[in-house]
Amino acid sequence: MRLTLRRRQALTGLLFISIWVVGIAVFLFLPLIRNIIWSFTDAAMDTNLDHPTFIGAANYVEAFVIDAEFVPLLLETLRNLFIDAPVILIFSLAVALLAEQKLPGQGFFRAVFFLPVVIGSAAIVGRLFQLQGNNLTLLQGQQTQDFLRLYLGENLPAFMNFLNRIVFVLWRSGVQIMIFIAGLKSIDPALYEAAQMDGASAWTRFWKVTLPMLFPVLSINVVYTIIDSFTDYFNGVMNYIRDITFGSQLRFGYPSALGNIYFIVIFIIVVVVFRVLNSRTFYGGER
Amino acid sequence: MKFLSRYQFSGHALKRFLGRAIVFVLLLDVAFIFLLPVMRLTSTAMMDTTDQHDPTVVWIPHQIAKENFEKSFAALDYWKALRNTALVSLAAALLQTLSAALVGYGFARLKFPGRDVLFLFVLFSLIVPPQTLIIQLFVLYGKLNWLDSYLPFLVPSALGMGLRGALFIFIFRQFFKGLPWELEDAAYIDGAGPLRVFFNIMLPLARPGMIVTFLFSFVWHWNDSFEPSIYLTHPDTFFLTQHLSTIESTMRALRMLMTGNTGMIMAASFLVILPMLILYVFVQRYFVESIERTGLVG
Numbered sequence: 360m361r362l363t364l365r366r367r368q369a370l371t372g373l374l375f376i377s378i379w380v381v382g383i384a385v386f387l388f389l390p391l392i393r394n395i396i397w398s399f400t401d402a403a404m405d406t407n408l409d410h411p412t413f414i415g416a417a418n419y420v421e422a423f424v425i426d427a428e429f430v431p432l433l434l435e436t437l438r439n440l441f442i443d444a445p446v447i448l449i450f451s452l453a454v455a456l457l458a459e460q461k462l463p464g465q466g467f468f469r470a471v472f473f474l475p476v477v478i479g480s481a482a483i484v485g486r487l488f489q490l491q492g493n494n495l496t497l498l499q500g501q502q503t504q505d506f507l508r509l510y511l512g513e514n515l516p517a518f519m520n521f522l523n524r525i526v527f528v529l530w531r532s533g534v535q536i537m538i539f540i541a542g543l544k545s546i547d548p549a550l551y552e553a554a555q556m557d558g559a560s561a562w563t564r565f566w567k568v569t570l571p572m573l574f575p576v577l578s579i580n581v582v583y584t585i586i587d588s589f590t591d592y593f594n595g596v597m598n599y600i601r602d603i604t605f606g607s608q609l610r611f612g613y614p615s616a617l618g619n620i621y622f623i624v625i626f627i628i629v630v631v632v633f634r635v636l637n638s639r640t641f642y643g644g645e646r
Numbered sequence: 647m648k649f650l651s652r653y654q655f656s657g658h659a660l661k662r663f664l665g666r667a668i669v670f671v672l673l674l675d676v677a678f679i680f681l682l683p684v685m686r687l688t689s690t691a692m693m694d695t696t697d698q699h700d701p702t703v704v705w706i707p708h709q710i711a712k713e714n715f716e717k718s719f720a721a722l723d724y725w726k727a728l729r730n731t732a733l734v735s736l737a738a739a740l741l742q743t744l745s746a747a748l749v750g751y752g753f754a755r756l757k758f759p760g761r762d763v764l765f766l767f768v769l770f771s772l773i774v775p776p777q778t779l780i781i782q783l784f785v786l787y788g789k790l791n792w793l794d795s796y797l798p799f800l801v802p803s804a805l806g807m808g809l810r811g812a813l814f815i816f817i818f819r820q821f822f823k824g825l826p827w828e829l830e831d832a833a834y835i836d837g838a839g840p841l842r843v844f845f846n847i848m849l850p851l852a853r854p855g856m857i858v859t860f861l862f863s864f865v866w867h868w869n870d871s872f873e874p875s876i877y878l879t880h881p882d883t884f885f886l887t888q889h890l891s892t893i894e895s896t897m898r899a900l901r902m903l904m905t906g907n908t909g910m911i912m913a914a915s916f917l918v919i920l921p922m923l924i925l926y927v928f929v930q931r932y933f934v935e936s937i938e939r940t941g942l943v944g
Contacts, residue, residue, distance in 0.1 A: 368757055371840040375752025376764065378745055379815065382805025387771050390782030397781070408785065454676055460669050470930045471677040474684070477865055477926045477933075478919040529679050582773075590775050597872075600777045604784075605876060611781050618778035629773050 398616035404609035411612060418616035429617060432595040433624065436588075440628075443528050444584045451532040451580070452573075455539035456565075469540075475533035531587065535580045542576030543569070578636040582629055589625050596621055691715070691913040698909055711909055718914035722889045723881070728921065731868060731885040734796050739863035741803040742814055743856050749806045750818025750855075751844055755830070765819070772812040776872060784876055798877045799867065809866050809873075814859045821855040822848065854936040861933055868922060886918045 373380075398418055400411035422429050458468055546569065554564045590597065596617070604614045685705070690698065694711035697703045752758075753765050787798050802808040806815060825848070833843045849856075871887035878884060893914050926933075 365757070368840075369759060372752050372756030372758035372761065375756060375840075375844075376749050378804070379749040379752075379768075379806035380764075382745075382802060382807040382811075383767060383771055385786075386783065386802045386805070386807045387774065387779070390779040390786065391774065393782045393785075394778060457669055457673050457676070460666070462666060462670050462673070464670075464673075466931075466934075468673050468677055469934050470926075471680050473930070473933060474680055474926070476862075478684070478869070478922050526679055526682060529676075530683065586773055586775075590777075597775070597777045601780070601872075601876070604781055611785075615781055618775070618781070622773075622775055622778045625773055625775060 394615045394618060397612050398619050400612045402611040402615070404611070408611070414612070418613045419620070421613060422617055422620060428599060429596070432599055433621070436594055436596050437624075440585060440588045443531075443588060444581070446528050447532045447535060447584050448577070448580060450529060451535035452539050452577075454532070454536050455543055456569075458536070458540060459543050472536050473533060475530045476537065531591075534587075535584060538576055538580050538583070539573070542573050546572045574636070578633060581632055581636060585625070585629055585632065589621075687912050687916055690909055691916045693909050695909065711913075714909045714913035715917070718893065718910050718917055721893050721910075722886060722914055722917060723884070724886075724917060726882070727884055727886045727889050730883060731887075732921070734799055734885070735864050735867035737796075738799050738803040738808060738867050739860050741800060742806075742808050742811060742863045743860045745804055745806040746811060746814035746859055747818050747849060747852060747856065748844070750815045751822050751848060753815065754819045754822035755848075756840070768812045768815050768819075771807070772810075772816070780873075780876060787877060793877055794880050794883055796883070798873070803863075809863065809870060814863065817859060818852065818855050821852055825851060857932050857936040861929065861936075865922065890914055890918055 397411065399413055399415060401414050401417075402408060402411035454472060458465065458472060462468075550568050550572070551564060554568050559567065588594070600614045600617050600621075602608075603610055603617075689705050689707070691714055692710045693703065693707040694709075694714070697707040697709075697711070753761065753768070783798070784793075787793050790797075792798050792801075799808070803811065829847055829851075830843055833847055838846070869887065871885075871891060874885045874888050875891065878888065881889075890911075894911055897911055
């Protein structure tokens with residue numbers, strides 16, 4: 360049988376993605392569906408795992424009504440996201456813009472900014488922060504702290520905490536900085552020249568050329584930041600689910616429900632954010 | 647007049663110079679923030695307990711505390727764990743790069759029915775958090791008898807999934823979409839099949855994408871501690887990050903008995919990231935260049 364060119368191409372295409380089709384079916388959809396089923400059962404280490412007992416929506420009720428830990432942890436995750444994400448995005452854009460300037464040591468600066476990506480084990484950086492406490496602040500030395508205490512008084516620990524948090528947040532922006540640099544590289548220099556010819560200042564050029572052209576990259580970065588903060592090593596929900604599954608309780612049905620709730624929350628946030636951003640995005644290369 | 651115009655010119659130049667100087671100082675500041683944790687880590691790793699609590703010792707210890715490194719070397723089971731980590735990260739990264747390139751190419755260049763819907767599933771899999779799947783994967787791997795082996799890291803990687811696999815497919819799709827069609831057309835006219843076109847023509851062109859994917863995948867596998875901590879239970883199979891967690895929890899348990907010696911955990915952390923640091927010194931240039939060329943941004 361002879362195939363038409365279109366048919367043959369369709370078959371080849373399916374051949375190329377076939378490994379992924381198997382992968383996503385076995386390692387994503389199968390677990391996801393079974394997870395939904397289990398979330399309505401009482402599955403646990405000591406029950407019959409092949410036929411767990413159906414208990415209706417009891418797990419979901421427990422998550423919101425009985426469990427005193429889950430909802431606060433979820434809210435904390437959301438709060439951290441809304442505080443950290445804008446800081447990470449603004450900071451990484453600023454650093455990317457700075458790193459684009461032709462200056463001595465450009466190579467060195469870039470190497471340093473990508474460092475968190477390479478040893479970006481939040482696990483390791485986080486240990487530093489947990490163990491060292493106030494030792495790892497931007498302000499070293501007793502004198503500086505005494506000096507600040509004069510002005511801040513009681514607020515000094517909070518201020519130090521804030522500085523600590525800055526270092527931590529900045530350390531989580533490595534990938535975003537990288538994506539922004541790649542985005543800046545892809546802006547056509549002719550646009551800047553034209554703007555300059557028309558007398559636009561550097562400030563105007565940033566708002567009228569750089570930012571609109573960066574919007575597609577910005578939405579990638581926003582989504583990445585959201586996902587990253589939801590699956591962070593220190594994410595309370597993540598550790599809580601792991602703990603009740605493999606640590607203290609060995610329950611499977613209940614954490615399945617928690618995982619589903621968590622996923623739905625992420626899904627809604629990502630879709631809303633993406634919609635809002637996409638409606639304002641200008642695609643330079645679109646035909 | 648002549649004087650005035652010269653004056654104006656130099657004023658402009660001065661402003662420019664000052665602007666650049668300010669940017670330079672800002673960059674130095676930011677670089678300092680990025681280096682601070684690494685410097686703190688290295689410096690604390692070399693301090694014994696006395697130095698750590700001595701307020702006159704800020705960065706440089708009185709003497710290098712070798713026992714921090716000796717103890718953590720043993721506690722990490724360093725050579726064995728290093729070999730485990732390196733081999734599995736390397737294999738998983740290679741498999742992920744190859745499978746993501748194949749799938750990404752399929753999505754970018756070949757037309758088949760349902761392609762756009764299937765690609766939405768790629769994006770979908772990106773936002774499913776690992777904690778939602780981990781229980782079922784644990785049960786699945788248990789049934790397959792894959793627990794305590796490295797298959798849970800390798801098989802999904804070979805099938806285009808694995809640690810952030812969807813992101814890599816996305817990167818390759820963007821990259822292949824940006825390449826011109828002429829090369830492929832010429833090869834097809836010369837009678838090459840799609841696989842041949844892919845391996846002989848498109849894959850060599852995709853080097854920047856492959857470098858980025860490989861390095862990211864390698865680094866993320868190296869640093870991952872969530873999945874290994876669940877699939878691997880036998881200490882002989884442990885990765886470096888797992889031993890690190892064990893050391894940490896042991897120290898936390900002992901903390902009531904002894905003074906807080908953070909030097910050892912810092913030394914252990916240092917030993918875990920040291921191979922990455924050394925690697926980074928050599929590949930840093932490719933890393934930066936490739937990221938700029940992937941057209942990640944399209």
